[in-house]
Amino acid sequence: MFCFQCQQTAHNSGCEGRAGVCGKKSDTANYQDELTGALIGLSRAVRKKLALNPDASFEHADELILKGLFTTITNVNFFNDTIIKLIHEVNVEKDRIYPDIMNYDVRHIWEDQEDIRSLKSLILFGLRGMAAYAYHAYALDYVDKNVLDFFYEGLEAIASEKSSDELLALVLKTGEINFRCMELLDHANSGTYGNPVPTEVPLTIEKGPFIVVSGHDLHDMELLLKQTEGKGINIYTHSEMLPAHGYPELKKYSHLKGNFGTAWQSQQSEFHNIPAPILFTTNCLMPVRQSYCDRVFTTSIVSYPDLVHIGEDKDFTPVIEKALECKGYPEDHPMTGINGGSTVTTGFAHNAVLSNAGHIVELIKAGKIRHIFLVGGCDGAAPGRSYYTDFAKAAPMDTLILTLACGKYRLNDLDLGSIDGIPRILDMGQCNDAYSAIKVALALAEVFDCTVNDLPLTLVLSWYEQKAVCILLTLLSLGVKNILLGPTLPAFVSENVWKILVENYNIQKISTVEEDMKKILG
Ligand code: FS2
Ligand code: SF4
Known part of the structure; x- marks a missing residue:
């Protein structure tokens, strides 16, 4: 291999x-x-x-x-x-x-x-x-x-x-076409489930039977919500499914209760002896451990030896039966994010952010918002990834942090306060919702009559798998410069190719938070 x-x-x-x-x-x-x-x-x-x-x-x-x-x-x-x-x-x-x-x-x-x-x-x-x-x-x-x-x-x-x-x-061209593709998915998701609205999501698991749903597929989520309605089973999102809470047509289900755990790379410890089934609709599935292997179900493209796979009929009965058999926790089970927070907020996709665009523009003009960071992307197990938590903590009080994808779990439970009613951390959604971030950036550039590169905006991205690759290519195809990328550079980018990217786009590898912050804010 x-x-x-x-x-x-x-x-x-x-x-x-x-x-x-x-x-x-x-x-x-x-x-x-x-x-x-x-x-x-x-x-x-x-x-x-x-x-x-x-x-x-x-x-x-x-x-x-x-x-x-x-x-x-x-x-x-x-x-x-x-x-x-x-x-x-x-x-x-x-x-x-x-x-x-x-x-x-x-x-x-x-x-x-x-x-x-x-x-x-x-x-x-x-x-x-x-x-x-x-x-x-x-x-x-x-x-x-x-x-x-x-x-x-x-x-x-x-x-x-x-x-x-x-x-x-x-x-x-791959990046250019991926922009269209993310736009298509944005239309699909919001056309089907409504425009996301800001929503606070608890991290405590209520007592009683529940199912954890992981991955990006909102359609699978909807089908499961329908099939579990009235059955005394609560549904919790996991990892990239968290933004589901913001969509009106999904949040209307009262048994969609909260979010379980943090990013994908922590699943083996977070699922250890879990009294509930977990449904994987997409990546990121890790090798399944003995202590919960009888409770992991796959559907769609996800597949793993010896696990029950829910086929195209999308009959989730085996998952539902497993939830009832496992019974869930006997008492409410408090969990926290990696920084100890007990709730997270999601739903700040382009529609929600742009409905506040006038206010954000005023705050930028008045100097109350000095800079906007997009800190997000994929999470992973590399130790250098604590950079992203530290970066968010070090961001001055007069800066906003947009975030998205599973990289958000590095910072989404931090309480960083707000600027004139605008929360300092705005979760725009899944990795594909990079489309939202681009839309917001383009709208601000239009108001300020400049290019995206002239805005007080810096992208501080983490990458892990191939969706991050197509998003990065989209940003480059749009001419976005000065991106900071980490925690390491892709092994498949040769020295010469990297040199071309640096020359044309001034893309940089992350260094230390102090150095990068100084470079960005001067
Ligand atoms: Fe995270 Fe894994 Fe979103 Fe990636 S849960 S690294 O698939 O696509 O992001
Ligand atoms: Fe797995 Fe990544 Fe190694 Fe490929 S490069 S085998 S996807 S760990």
């Missing part, structure tokens, strides 16, 4: 040998490579067919591309059987669309010249992240043909001879 797609990759160079740091075994990694090669074959077939018939449509292939790429994201799928089945389906569809097309051996990419490997990896990992977003939108019946077409274009390109310049253009 060879895999270097995530932040925790071995020695910050690549996972090899029998298993990766995430627990993915070598045979699973190899099947994921084979699946990627089959998706490239499918893309070649679709593009050949399109050349003959530009109006052809490929509904099944579209679905397979999204599922296949999503399957290969970190912490999604650990189960060979589902990957093998998917490879077969992809091959059948490829042959149906256009016979005699070869699949691709992605080892050619891993073994290519360093800069070409780096640029092709940026495209491939960006496409993987984007596929997850497109898949969530697809589950709510939202599709964008431009987004779908680009999966085929991008996959075909990484299996072709291309110059660095051509690949660099495609790297930025």
Whole structure:
């Protein structure tokens, strides 16, 4: 196996040998490579067919591309059987669309010249992240043909001879298309469940049966809320599902009670002996420990050997029965965030923030808001990630902190007060809600008649898996400069490619909080 797609990759160079740091075994990694090669074959077939018939449509292939790429994201799928089945389906569809097309051996990419490997990896990992977003939108019946077409274009390109310049253009195009894709998902989520509203979320687990729901899929969340209504079972969000509390059409369910635990990397200790089932709708699933393995359920693209998988009929009966059998805690069970807070607040997506835009603009003009930081992204286990907590604590009282994704758990339970009624920490939602942050930044730039780079705004991002990659590419494609990135630089970004990014975008690796704060605030 060879895999270097995530932040925790071995020695910050690549996972090899029998298993990766995430627990993915070598045979699973190899099947994921084979699946990627089959998706490239499918893309070649679709593009050949399109050349003959530009109006052809490929509904099944579209679905397979999204599922296949999503399957290969970190912490999604650990189960060979589902990957093998998917490879077969992809091959059948490829042959149906256009016979005699070869699949691709992605080892050619891993073994290519360093800069070409780096640029092709940026495209491939960006496409993987984007596929997850497109898949969530697809589950709510939202599709964008431009987004779908680009999966085929991008996959075909990484299996072709291309110059660095051509690949660099495609790297930025991946970011550009991902902006559309995040917009699509934003429309899907808010079109279906309403615009998020600021909502305080308790971290205490009430006594009695409950279910913990992890991942990003709001559609799965809604279906489970419906199926558990009136059954005496409470529902708690976990990790990236927390923003569900802000959506009117989800928050109307009175048994959606609060949030369980913190970010994904703490699940093995937080789920230890938990008296309730946990449903994973997407990443990040970690290798399941003995003390709770009979209580973990998967659905959608998530898959793990020996766990009960809820199939496409979305009949959650096994999860519901498990909740009733486990009975929950006998008394209310107080839990806290990593800084000891007992509640967190979410729901500050673009609509909520921009409804206060006039007030925020006045506060900036009056010097009451000196600077806005976006501190967020993916969390992870690397020790250097305490930087993000320290950064939030060190941010002066006249600064606002926008946050999003699971990286927010580093700081979302801090009480940092407010500025003239505006809370200093504003949780904009999941990682895909980076779209909200971009919308807010663009709106402020318009008011101040400047570019986003001229605003008193700095992005201090943490990355872990491939969704962070596509978001980063989106920011670069929009010309956003001076991003601080950590806790480490991606192993798949070569020195030369990094140099290009620094020259063009002045992107920097985080250093110490003191130094970075000084650099930003002067
Ligand atoms: Fe966090 Fe994991 Fe959101 Fe990532 S829960 S690192 O999947 O996509 O962010
Ligand atoms: Fe290693 Fe990350 Fe790949 Fe897992 S996903 S094998 S930890 S690089």
